[in-house]
Amino acid sequence: MSHSVHSMSSQKTEIPKVQKAAIVQKSGARVEVRSNVPVKQPEELGPGECLVKMHCTGVCHTDLHAAMGDWPIPTKAPLIGGHEGVGEIVAIGENTTHSPVKIGDRVGIKWIAYSCLECEPCRKSFEQNCENVQISGYTIDGTFQQYVVSYVHCVTPIPEGLDSAAAASLLCAGLTVYRALKYSETGPGDWIVLPGAGGGLGHLVIQYAKYMGRRVIAIDGGEEKRKLCLSLGADHWIDFKTCKDVTAEIKRVTGGKGAHATVVTTASSSGYSQAIDYLRPNGRLMAVGLPAKTTLDADIFWTVYKSITIHGSYVGNRQDAIECVDIAATGAVKVHYAEKHIDDLEDVYSALNEGKIAGRIVLALN
Numbered sequence: 001m002s003h004s005v006h007s008m009s010s011q012k013t014e015i016p017k018v019q020k021a022a023i024v025q026k027s028g029a030r031v032e033v034r035s036n037v038p039v040k041q042p043e044e045l046g047p048g049e050c051l052v053k054m055h056c057t058g059v060c061h062t063d064l065h066a067a068m069g070d071w072p073i074p075t076k077a078p079l080i081g082g083h084e085g086v087g088e089i090v091a092i093g094e095n096t097t098h099s100p101v102k103i104g105d106r107v108g109i110k111w112i113a114y115s116c117l118e119c120e121p122c123r124k125s126f127e128q129n130c131e132n133v134q135i136s137g138y139t140i141d142g143t144f145q146q147y148v149v150s151y152v153h154c155v156t157p158i159p160e161g162l163d164s165a166a167a168a169s170l171l172c173a174g175l176t177v178y179r180a181l182k183y184s185e186t187g188p189g190d191w192i193v194l195p196g197a198g199g200g201l202g203h204l205v206i207q208y209a210k211y212m213g214r215r216v217i218a219i220d221g222g223e224e225k226r227k228l229c230l231s232l233g234a235d236h237w238i239d240f241k242t243c244k245d246v247t248a249e250i251k252r253v254t255g256g257k258g259a260h261a262t263v264v265t266t267a268s269s270s271g272y273s274q275a276i277d278y279l280r281p282n283g284r285l286m287a288v289g290l291p292a293k294t295t296l297d298a299d300i301f302w303t304v305y306k307s308i309t310i311h312g313s314y315v316g317n318r319q320d321a322i323e324c325v326d327i328a329a330t331g332a333v334k335v336h337y338a339e340k341h342i343d344d345l346e347d348v349y350s351a352l353n354e355g356k357i358a359g360r361i362v363l364a365l366n
C-alpha cells in the first residue's frame, strides 16, 4: 500500500483572496449574493481538507428549508447554502495522507460533506448518520460559492464523460433515489410505484429503476407529466387527477397482487398511508422526502398483517454516490435541468416557493 503525502509547496495554482458567494445572515433572512467573501487559502487548509473551485451547483428544495430554518436541526449562521455541486480540486491540505483524490480531479460535493469513518454508524456504512457528521450548506458552508472547502475522503469523483452541470443534481436528488431503490429489496421485473414521478426526484427514480430492470408505475398529474414519464420508460401511467381509485388500478396492473415497493418522495402523509393498501405482502415503503412537521400515518393492522417494511432512506454513503454517478455516466440517467447563474438565486428561491420549477435548476459559478 502506498502512503502518499501531498505537499502544497509544488503547487502554483492561482487562488483569489475573495470570491462570490450567496449568504443568508440568519434563518429567515433573504439571500444576498456578495463578491467579497474570503477564500480559505491553501496554506490554511487542515490535513484531509481540500479546496474545490466550483463549476456549478444545483438548487434543491432543501436549501430553501435550510435558509428558512424550517427543520428541527439548527443551521450554522451566517450560512452559505448548497449541497449538490461539481468543481475541480485546486489545493489539498498539507500532511494529508491516503487521499483517494488529487489536485486537478473533478469531484462532486454532496449533502454529507464529512463523516468521521470511525464511529459506529460509519463502521456500519451509515456514513450519513455519522455521530460527527458535517452537512453541506447546513452545518458547514456549501456550494453556493466559487471556492468550497471540503474533505478528500468524502468528495465524489465525477467520471469523465459526465458533464459537470449534468452531474450536479445527481449528488442530492440522484443519490437519494438511487439508494432508496438499492435498498428496496426488489429484483428485476418487480413492480415499483412512484408517486410524483414527473417531479425533480421522480424523473430520476424512473430512470434508475429502469436501468435496474424494475417495472415502473408512475403516478402524477397532467398531460405534460404523462409524456415525460412514459418517455423515460415508465411501464404504466396513472393520473391521480382523473383516476378514481389509484389502489385498484395498481392492483389491476400487477395482476391483483399489488406492487413490490414504492419510493415516496412526496411531502403529504396520504402518499404514505395509501402505500400500505397497494403494496403486496412483504412490500417495502421507501420514505425519502423530508417534510417539516409531518407524521407518517400508516394503518398498523395492515402493516403488520402484510409484513410491510417502512424504511427511512436518507441520502447515501460514499459508495452509493459513486454508483449513482457511474450509472449516469453510462448515459442511462439524464437530469432534466435548466441553467442559471448564482446571481439568480433569489429569483430561483421565489419560483421554488411557488412550485413553479419543473425539473432541477443548476447555477453557474464562474
Ligand SMILES: [Zn+2]
Binding pocket: 060, 061, 062, 063, 083, 084, 172, 173
Ligand atoms: Zn438536496
Ligand SMILES: [Zn+2]
Binding pocket: 115, 116, 117, 118, 119, 120, 121, 122, 123, 129, 130, 131, 132, 133
Ligand atoms: Zn462517523
